[in-house]
Amino acid sequence: MYAHGPSSHIPQPPHSAGTPYKGLRAAIDPNQIPSPIDTIELDREKWEEEPYPTLPGHHAPLSTTDYVAIDQGNSSPRYVRMSTWNMPSSSRLASECEVPIAAVIQPFADQDPREEPVPLVDTGDVGPARCARCRAYINPWCAWVSNGARWRCNLCSHETDVAPEYYCALDASLLRLDHLQRPELNKGTVDFAVPEQYWAPHPPPAIRPLYYSMSPDPSTSTRKPRPMDYVFAFDVSQDAVRLGFLQTACNVLLELLYGRDDSVLPCFPTSSRIAILAFDRTLQFYNLSSEIVGQPPMLVVPDVDDVFLPSTAGLFVNHAESRDAIIDLLTALPTRHEQTVENEVALGSALSASLAALAGRGGQVVVFASSIPTIGVGALEPLVDESTLYGTDKERTLFEPREETWKDIGEQCAAEGVGVSMFLGPARPIDVASIGVPASLSGGELYFFPRFDPIKDAPCFASHFRRLISRTTVYSCSMRVRCSVGLRVSKQYGNFYESAAGDMEFGTLDADKTLAIALEHVRTLDDRQYAFIQSALLYTTREGQRRVRVHNVALRVVTLAGNVFQFADMDAVVSLLLREAISKLPSYRFAQIHESLTEKCALILYAYRKFCAAAAAPTQLILPEAFRTLPVYVLAMMKTKPLKGRSVTADVRNYYGHKISAMSARRIMHHLYPRMLALHDLNDEIALPDANGRVDLPSLMRCSHLFMESHGVYLIDNEDAMMLWIGASVSPQLLKDLLGVDDIWEVDQHMLSLPQLPTRLSTQVRNILAHRNAQRGYTPKFTVARQNIDGAEIEFSDMLVEDQNNAAMSYIDYLCLVHKQIHTALTTGASIASNNGFRSMPW
Incomplete structure (x- = not known):
């Protein structure tokens, strides 16, 4: 902590212009609106010491939390994160709740070092046991019948004979006697070593070949796995x-x-x-x-x-x-x-x-x-001046090859x-x-x-x-997601090629790649049974082994909207909504995409009010616990590089669209709402190893100039860039301890990293950065922005997503807009999605 004079909050730094709220609104204290930081910190405190058991019935930790998952037959949320961990029993209930049903899957996510590695199962030439009807893989949720001679698929209920080499008798609980020795029968995520029939096939000849091949046609229909x-x-x-x-x-x-x-x-x-x-x-x-x-x-x-x-x-x-x-x-x-x-x-x-x-x-x-x-x-052909296309029907061509x-x-x-x-x-x-x-x-x-x-x-x-x-990288990959009878995959988002059969084909797939799978009901589910999702990825390892990685998730089926909201997962919903919005760039104008996002945000909150808090006065803003901060994340989506208004070059939009389409839920949440630290307020113990070598990390702060002071030094990090903002009234001692100079004019604006100094503050901040970079596996670009001095301050200010910037509103104004829409729907009965209401709002 560094001594300073009376508090001096800063005016909003220079930024790319925002949009003001149209109409009158009451003065609101920024401290009274829902804070993403409070939610993140509470979740972090809960799971810091406590392991997360993956059986159905628990609230999953947020993607932004560091936790240890114990695989009890359900995959860790690190691999599969559901938009709600309670599956609505019918399409009607799902549409009433407005919570999209989706799975966000990161097949090779980096594990916490304290977790057990994913087990490898080798069943020899017979291969993994699979359902004869739907081809699902054996998993902990299957049932055994006929004293173990047959097994019933948990996805389609078909009974399949057990291969003689795989047979084992059952105990009194109708579990196999070797149940505990077989990871595929008690773990939600497993790798199967697979025999020759799973080798990658040679593709059929291309209609328009890209090269002239002088090699003879392959003598076999499949190719032997080799190192990459x-x-x-x-x-x-x-x-x-x-x-x-x-x-x-x-x-x-x-x-x-x-x-x-x-x-x-x-x-x-x-x-x-x-x-x-x-x-x-x-x-x-x-x-x-x-x-x-x-x-x-x-x-x-x-x-x-x-x-x-x-x-x-x-x-x-x-x-x-x-x-x-x-x-x-x-x-x-x-x-x-x-x-x-x-x-x-x-x-x-x-x-x-x-x-x-x-x-x-x-x-x-x-x-x-x-x-x-x-x-x-x-x-x-060389590119024409793209600015001539802005706002026209041809603008969409900027997002297509x-x-x-x-x-x-x-x-x-x-x-x-x-x-x-x-x-x-x-x-x-x-x-x-x-x-x-x-x-x-x-x-x-x-x-x-x-x-x-x-x-x-x-x-x-x-x-x-x-x-x-x-990083973990595999190649020659093919992936399919299967669901219980009554559900089906409706849409798949990510960086892959979708084959005619609906499989996702990848040349390579790595630890950082994530997919979002939207699901829908085709008939009503039985609320006395679980609903199941199984993801199966066939791949070749970098060393040249052919394997299948299987993820299994069992979900409780519920018939009440309150239960759906109780176990909803905002991180997965945000991941899906952002990918959906980016996929619309070639087809819709920015204003339409923004309207659609705001509409979806308002509909989710309105559905909660209508079905779970109907007794409250319409003037009250009541938010479900899982979606307390949804408005700020939806607003942040409109401020991202692919989706924000005003002039962002097409190359930049397309680059970030590609990146975000494959980002993990954790990186998306940190990208939308950057992590910000007040470095001048770090206490003396934080970010330094204790007697056990453990390092506690400091609490974050809200991303708004309203919470900043001119004597402060702030670090902001959105996974793509890290920026150090130095206030004009900064203490010389603080500069000396952190940067080795005692005058703001002596700060090297071109520095690429923090200098290594023997001071406590320098050690603390470098420990924080080293921890973050080790977790994500790379070091983002580092920039310094001094208050009212450096041009980089504009980029810094645009990362303060709660402020009015990036051609969009401030968080306070946006929350008022969404609340006004919900209030109008509650009092007049008008539909939020109707053309005469929401879409005609001028923002």
Whole structure:
């Protein structure tokens, strides 16, 4: 704590303009409106010491809480989070409650180190037991009949014979005698090792092939699982060289492969092989064989319209065995092209060549690109001034690929088990809506560094690249979600390709990828039985084993709206609503998407008032416990980069749309409502290890200038960026302890991280940041904003989502708007969704 004079609250910092409330409203104390921070802190205190048992009937911890889950036959909410843990018995009850029925699934979520690892079950050549009718996998909720000779599927009630190799007699409780020794019969999440019939199939020939294949047709219908191979494709055009993007990419890849001194350790998987490809207006392949002495030979393909592999000799190599050749090549690439005047790139052709290299085996492509592709496969015309399209019917074209070939590339990559991830460092608009499609359809990732600056962007680039290589990643994936009879999957959201059969196909899938599955009733459920959801993901591990990961969830079925709301989960609802809104970008205007979000928010709160708190006066704002802070999160959705009004470039909107569509519930909640800390108010014990080595983290604060003071220093973190805001009246001692200077004008506005100082405050803050970065696996970009001095203050202010900014209202005004709408519906009986009411509101 640092001594200071009388409290001096700050005026709202400069920001992108907001929207005022239209009409009169009573003066409201900001401290009296529901606070997301209070909800987060209460939940954190509850689950800090107490493990979470996963059997039905418990409130799941919030996604923002660090908890230990004990798998009792239901998957941990880390893997599957339901929008309500009490399933409405009928479609009528579900529509009355207005709570969308959805599952948010993160199949490979990072576990808490205190939890048991996911068990691996190997049933030999017979494979995992599956229902003969619906093909669901054996799980803890199945029943055994005929003394164990048959089992009844919990999803469809069909009875299936037990294979002789899998048979076991039952005990007096009708459980198998080996029940406790078989994880698949008592754990909600398991991995099954699977036999040859589960191997990935070769896809049928493409209607429009992207490359010319000289290899013979495969002799088998399936392909043997192998360790995952990587292709690294480097843009060597003028922009990539001039910006330092090529040099940075080569340097970081060398560090990941071989480390640097003792400070940076290598993290590349030892079982994987790599290939390196360079491209501008030609494709350049390299023979990296360990027998080659000196510079690796280069093979050039000048025809970028008819792509083929010139040779496979030395194309894929073990990075340890070919160390010298790889180091020589990555060191020479930037200098070899430093005088280039080539500004045309064949990015689509490079992706097609990478796909050709990995066809028949699957793997991952990592591309580094700086220029819009103007020649070769998927060539694009230079972009017109997009501002001329704003507000017109053609604005939606900014969110669709301008060339269908990019969809073909994504679909063929997903079919071949190839994931595409792209690092984009453009100097000019690069059309993310088109070139980002292969990453979205193949389960890959986009990283966006506009106007790339090696000094500012290299640390963040290196951190994301390390996370990409080191996190759990699998390939050649196919996923299906099955439900109890009476439910069905209605919509699937995320970064994948949906096959004709409705399966989700991924080239690669990793620990950070999350999907949202919307469900609907097809008939009434029995409230004396549980409802069940089962997710099954067939995949190949990075080491080359074929497996199925199965997640099971059992839910109580209820007939009263109050019970649905009692066990609703706002984190899952918010995750679904945000993905739904982003998916509408090519079809609807921003105003319509905003109206729809506000309508859904008001409908959920109105349904609670109507069915669970009807006796209260209509003038009272009564909110369900689970959705107390829903309005602020819906408002925050309208302030995100993909959805906010005013001029955000199409590249930025599309990039963030791609990222958010695959974000976990936890990251979405932190992205929508950033974590903010008052660093000048940390007490002396917080964030320092105690006698047991445990570190307590400080409480967060509300994201509004109304709670800030001019003598303060604040840290805000939305998972994508971290910013340090320094008030104009800051204490010199505070600056000295945190930044090593005693004058605000001496603060280095270009610093990329906090300096390591021997002070208590410096240690505390660095411990907090280290904890957060270790949890998420990467380090976001770090920026300093001094009050009324630095331009970065605008970006900081836009992250204060409770304020009036980002072409939207303040939280107080938005809450009044929603309350007014609910009050009107309660007193007049008008429908919130009617055209003469809600949609004509001018906001």
